[in-house]
């Protein structure tokens with residue numbers, strides 16, 4: 001079977017993107033998803049995204065982590081918007097469906113402004129925090145994130161009993177200035193550090209913004225810069241959450257696979 005794909009990246013979080021409006025990709029074939037995401041035996045990516053038709057929406061994005069598991073992906077959603085615009089499915093505004101529900105997005109000066117799902121609350125997790133921004137995130141503030149053992153400590157928390165059986169993503173944060181933080185992330189389903197995590201930086205920005213009475217936070221990740229804007233409600237919930245950043249096409253290719 002020949003599969004045509006595009007490779008996209010959003011601040012270094014990279015994805016195999018497939019125009020599957022024909023709904024012919026065998027999405028239940030998780031070994032195929034794993035193979036396509038494998039950096040030695042396949043194309044190589046943190047995840048794989050199918051773009052499908054969906055009644056009432058411009059498109060539906062179906063996201064798979066590299067291990068075949070599914071969740072909401074913020075950087076992937078920004079890439080899905082850019083890819084759908086490239087395919088001519090949308091112009092500069094869209095309403096699409098993802099695993100955590102409907103999303104609106106706009107393309108502004110080449111960056112994608114993605115509306116994230118509302119967040120009901122920030123929770124304490126020991127000395128740290130836990131936030132679900134469409135996918136689960138443990139957030140730990142550390143002295144110097146550049147020196148922190150992200151993979152070792154990240155995997156320990158990801159597999160901790162408190163998060164069993166589904167696990168969580170794990171983010172480590174060091175404030176850089178009054179309205180900027182540096183974030184490194186261990187991602188569930190990739191089972192490694194990624195260069196950035198969209199739902200993860202959103203979780204970190206909400207915690208930091210709450211602590212510092214901010215409604216806009218700049219985030220520096222190893223893969224590039226992102227911005228998160230949001231408003232806070234009296235009950236401690238958050239809405240009008242925007243994840244803003246670049247999403248770029250890297251290459252187009254075809255791959256022959258045996259299914």
Ligand SMILES: N[C@H](CCC[C@H](N)C(=O)O)C(=O)O
Pocket residue numbers: 013046065069070071072073074075076135136169187188189190196197198199200
């Ligand atoms: N690994 C995450 C999903 C992808 C999140 C990340 N790539 C993003 O940009 O939000 C999880 O299993 O919950």
